[in-house]
């Protein structure tokens with residue numbers, strides 16, 4: 001049926017191409033304008049036909065080539081991109097073709113790290129366009145101990161990748177997933193914003209737009225502290241130089257002595273909605289962003305205050321979600337001091353009341369000594385915390401990266417919608 005609809009759309013567009021072109025020629029046979037407009041309408045409609053055909057191929061390949069659970073990938077190449085930031089190219093160990101993905105999606109890794117009793121599960125965004133069927137690329141920044149607690153061990157997975165994994169090593173990877181991705185069929189002008197290593201999903205979007213040949217107006221804002229953190233510098237500068245529709249705005253919040261304004265970066269300030277107001281023609285864009293929580297919070301608030309409709313504001317957090325949706329119904333009542341809801345952790349034989357301060361079901365469990373729920377990304381993406389619901393209903397503070405199985409929930413982003421019995 002879908003194929004039929006596509007064929008009809010393609011036929012219709014094809015007929016329209018000829019018709020529009022001929023009309024222009026009939027009425028203005030000798031004018032240069034007619035020839036130009038004929039050519040433009042033909043080019044435009046041909047591009048539309050290519051887009052529809054391409055979307056259909058991508059959907060088919062996603063279904064045919066995807067996999068369940070974890071698949072083995074070999075690190076085929078490793079490239080330093082900035083201080084402590086490294087790209088890893090991952091080729092499927094079985095040599096079979098890879099499914100395409102949507103620009104902005106991520107991979108989930110199951111890592112056996114020496115000294116850890118359990119596998120460590122972490123998500124990393126795909127940092128290149130989907131047009132490389134032989135390998136995927138992720139770009140990872142090593143995470144140090146928190147500034148106020150230097151005695152703690154540094155980030156497990158990021159430092160394992162940077163310090164211990166090398167070309168030829170094998171890692172276990174889930175198929176691409178995530179709901180934060182660019183709608184490639186739209187022509188609406190876009191603003192892509194990356195803060196620090198949050199650049200990765202929006203870089204995938206930028207590369208996808210440019211490689212598709214689309215002329216979609218694209219503003220790319222990238223915020224880092226200084227030149228040492230500036231990843232993909234040459235690639236970004238070349239992309240902006242070679243594509244009239246791409247406008248690059250690099251912001252250094254604390255430029256170093258050697259960093260040159262106008263050369264290395266454009267703005268000596270943080271990425272902010274005030275900057276958008278100075279640089280963009282209007283607020284009429286679709287916004288996609290990823291970065292540290294303070295940046296995300298200020299952008300969401302600022303864009304809403306600038307009357308950007310919610311449907312044009314898309315973002316992803318790399319850690320626990322800092323921007324949360326408003327609750328509905330009973331959860332909202334309980335959150336605002338109404339009757340509390342009860343959560344029963346059945347296997348731990350513990351019943352506790354829930355209110356807004358308790359946070360997610362995972363946080364409620366942890367605060368009450370329920371220790372049998374694992375957790376990793378705490379953003380509803382990696383799936384470590386998925387737990388069966390024995391009775392009752394939940395709602396999500398943010399949409400999960402992919403749906404949990406029927407009768408289960410991502411406890412890290414779920415709150416009770418009714419009294420609840422959880423299998424934990």
Ligand SMILES: Cc1cc2nc3c(=O)[nH]c(=O)nc-3n(C[C@H](O)[C@H](O)[C@H](O)COP(=O)(O)OP(=O)(O)OC[C@H]3O[C@@H](n4cnc5c(N)ncnc54)[C@H](O)[C@@H]3O)c2cc1C
Pocket residue numbers: 106122123124125126138139140141142143144145146152153154155156157158159197200201316317318319377379381
């Ligand atoms: C959808 C998604 C996409 C992502 N994409 C990317 C990406 O493209 N690139 C990227 O670099 N990251 C990305 N991330 C983040 C990534 O998944 C990891 O969260 C990140 O690499 C940190 O993991 P880690 O294992 O290195 O650190 P962890 O081991 O999780 O440690 C995190 C911090 O906690 C500290 N810590 C250690 N022990 C304690 C303790 N006892 N008490 C308190 N603190 C402690 C550590 O020192 C460190 O500062 C993404 C995350 C998500 C959810």
